Amino acid sequence: MxxxxxxxxxxxxxxxxGDGVERGDEDARALSLRWSARVSLTPRILFVNVFALALLAGGFFYLDSYRSRIVDGRVAQSIREARLIAEALVSVPEDRRADLALRLARDMGARVRVFDETGKPVIDTRRLGLRNVVLQDPDKQDWRQAAARFLDAGIDTVVGTPRAPLYREHYEGRDWPDIRTARDTPTVAATVWRAPDRTPIITAASPLPIRGPGAGVVMTTINAREITQTVRLERYRLGVVLLVVSIASVLLSLFLARTIVQPLRKLARAAVRVRVGRAREVVVPRLPERRDEIGMLARALSDMSLALRARIDAIEAFAADVTHEMKNPLASLRSAVEGMTTVKDPTLQARLLAIVRDDVQRLDRLITDIAEASRLDAQLSxxxxxxxxxxxxxxxxxxxxxxxxxxxxxxxxxxxxxxxxxxxxxxxxxxxxxxxxxxxxxxxxxxxxxxxxxxxxxxxxxxxxxxxxxxxxxxxxxxxxxxxxxxxxxxxxxxxxxxxxxxxxxxxxxxxxxxxxxxxxxxxxxxxxxxxxxxxxxxxxx
CATH class of the missing domain: 3.30.565.10 (Histidine kinase-like ATPase, C-terminal domain)
Structure with missing residues (x-):
């Protein structure tokens, strides 16, 4: 048998x-990443996670709109307070207005000033001894306040926040834009200023609701330092959260990259050794402890290398067997041909010719079967x-x-x-x-x-x-x-x-x-x- x-x-x-090459090209194009084809997986993973953190960092810019809403609320509050102070002052005799202004300024935490119709100051709570609005000298503050101001300036520049005018003290009422507006138009005017330490200062001016002699303007001034403190506190909390999340994200990204990139590099090196063929027994790591896609890839590559090695061994053995099987009929054929040159007996020549014929048929049959066996796998696939x-x-x-x-x-x-x-x-x-x-x-x-x-x-x-x-x-x-x-x-x-x-x-x-x-x-x-x-x-x- x-x-x-x-x-x-x-x-x-x-x-x-027949379009296997075209489908392969389509698959390659579908899996290609044009913008990151030459970038390693590690920086890609880091970039994706850092990009998500950058979106979280956008909370810093949200704080700017949060601060703007607080400032707008304080401006509206200052306008109401200026109007109420003006109405309260005209409701008392003129000799009691200074005491009332001092008491209201102490309760509201504001500096209250009253200017007559010519712009001359009539009442000033600071001159009355109440110094509840005091500007901070930035040169005398510590490095933390300096760093906070630098961060404020940087975020304001990036976000494009309009820069408030620098606050400067004036003695005459006509030098204050709020007073000019309140005097020329019977409305309450307010302005947001910037203190030297970058905290907001809000001034509001309201005309006294009287006509004729004695009409004037009342102006309030507050240093809303608590707004800046609130924004900076929220920014600090957000920064701590962002720092912790960033460190955790980077460490997790590096861990993820290590669990993905290192096995892939190990498999790639093993595949290169298999391709080069310098090591006869190249062991492709199977990663049995991994049950994910990389483990599946490792085991598939290992099985593929074993199958390839078995195929190569089979081809080598087949070539050796072919050589061995073809030597026998060739030796017999050569012996019969050499014998025909020396044998003169017709009977012996006929026998040698029959041997030659049988050997040629044997070689033809052997070559036909060998050719069919060698291409059988490819045809069946x-x-x-x-x-x-x-x-x-x-x-x-x-x-x-x-x-x-x-x-x-x-x-x-x-x-x-x-x-x-x-x-x-x-x-x-x-x-x-x-x-x-x-x-x-x-x-x-x-x-x-x-x-x-x-x-x-x-x-x-x-x-x-x-x-x-x-x-x-x-x-x-x-x-x-x-x-x-x-x-x-x-x-x-x-x-x-x-x-x-x-x-x-x-x-x-x-x-x-x-x-x-x-x-x-x-x-x-x-x-x-x-x-x-x-x-x-x-x-x-x-």
């Missing part, structure tokens, strides 16, 4: 279309499988064989259940080649008048085909060996060189490409003979 060697198989169920009825195929093969005549009176019998579907996915011509080879082997090993029994059944989702003969059988030690390439156990009396020793090897290659298996066993009934069993998945179990 003819043996073969086991080798890795591709999935015969899928087909590679490109084949589109179709549903094949193994029962109908076996019946047709038996009918064709019997029509041609079976030598030595050997009989063929097919045992099958017609009510069971025997449909498998595959290529009909290749499966037919397997069955023909097994039938021919059974015929050649059967005795005169022997019976060859073929059966096809279903075992759950698997089609089982068995071929039994009544020949000498396959020794138990050789049941795996017969499937190796160039291993041949032929019947006694058969001429040497009639078979290449690749038939069963090709059969196993075809069956395994169909996700099936083929084995040689003893007959189930214990009688003499060989039994070959093929198991293939059914169409609905694919």
């Amino acid at each position: 003819e043996p073969g060697i086991d080798s890795p198989r591709n999935d015969g169920g899928g087909a590679v279309g 490109r084949t589109k499988f179709e549903p094949v009825d193994l029962g109908a195929m076996i019946a047709a093969l038996i009918a064709s064989r019997e029509a041609r005549g079976v030598e030595r009176g050997v009989r063929l019998q097919f045992d099958r259940r017609t009510d069971l579907p025997l449909i498998v996915p595959g290529e009909g011509a290749r499966l037919e080649r397997v069955l023909e080879n097994l039938i021919e082997n059974a015929v050649s090993f059967s005795p005169d008048g022997g019976l060859i029994l073929l059966s096809a059944t279903c075992d759950h989702d698997v089609v089982v085909v068995a071929i039994e003969d009544q020949g000498p059988g396959v020794p138990e030690a050789a049941r795996e060996q017969v499937f190796r390439r160039f291993q041949s156990l032929r019947p006694a009396g058969e001429a040497f060189g009639k078979h290449s020793g690749l038939g069963l090897a090709i059969a196993r290659t075809i069956v395994e490409a169909h996700q099936g298996s083929i084995v040689a066993t003893a007959r189930a009934d214990g009688a003499a003979g060989a039994r070959f069993v093929i198991r293939m998945p059914m169409e609905n179990a694919r």
Whole structure:
């Protein structure tokens, strides 16, 4: 019988279309990152997380709008207070206005001044001894206040906040824009100033609600230092949160990059060693402790390298076997040709010519089988499988064989259940080649008048085909060996060189490409003979 060697198989169920290169290009374009194709994964991960932190840092700019709303509220409050003070002052005799202004200024935390119709100051709570509005000298403050002012200025510049005018003290009322507005138009006017320490100062002026002599303007001044303190406190809290989150984000980014980048680099180095081929046994790390996509990739690459190594070993062994098998007929052919030049006897020359003819036929048969075996895997990987009825195929093969005549009176019998579907996915011509080879082997090993029994059944989702003969059988030690390439156990009396020793090897290659298996066993009934069993998945179990 003819043996073969086991080798890795591709999935015969899928087909590679003629546009495989174009689809590969489309996949490459779909997975490409134009803007970051040359950037390592570590800075990419850091950039994504830092970008999210930058969005969080936008809270600093929100604080500017928060401060503006507080200032607007204090301006409105100052306008109301100026109007109320003006109405309160005109409701008391003129000699009691100074005491009332002092008491109101103390309660409101403001400096109150009253100017007459010519702009001369009449009442000033500071001159009355109340110094509740005192500007801070920035040169006498510590470094923390200086840093806070620098941060205020920087954020105001980035956000584009309008810069309030610097506050300057004036003695005459006509030098205050609020007083001029309140005197010229009977409305309350207010202005926001900037103190030397960058805290807001709010002035508000309201005309006294009287006509004729004695009409004047009252002005309030407050230093809303608490607004700046509130904004700076919130900014400090946000900065602490941002700092903690930034440190945690960077550390987590580095950890994530380490868990992703380092294994990928390790796998890439192993792949390069496999490609270079300098190390015969390159071990691709399988990363069994990882159950994520990188672990799947590592195990897939490891399996791929093992399969590649097995394929290379098989190719090398196949080349060595081909060389060995071709040496014998070539040596015989060379000896016969050399003998023909020296032998003069026509009978001997005819014998030598017959030897030459047999050796040439043997070489031709051997080269044909070798060529088919070498390209079988590639052809099967490109084949589109179709549903094949193994029962109908076996019946047709038996009918064709019997029509041609079976030598030595050997009989063929097919045992099958017609009510069971025997449909498998595959290529009909290749499966037919397997069955023909097994039938021919059974015929050649059967005795005169022997019976060859073929059966096809279903075992759950698997089609089982068995071929039994009544020949000498396959020794138990050789049941795996017969499937190796160039291993041949032929019947006694058969001429040497009639078979290449690749038939069963090709059969196993075809069956395994169909996700099936083929084995040689003893007959189930214990009688003499060989039994070959093929198991293939059914169409609905694919």
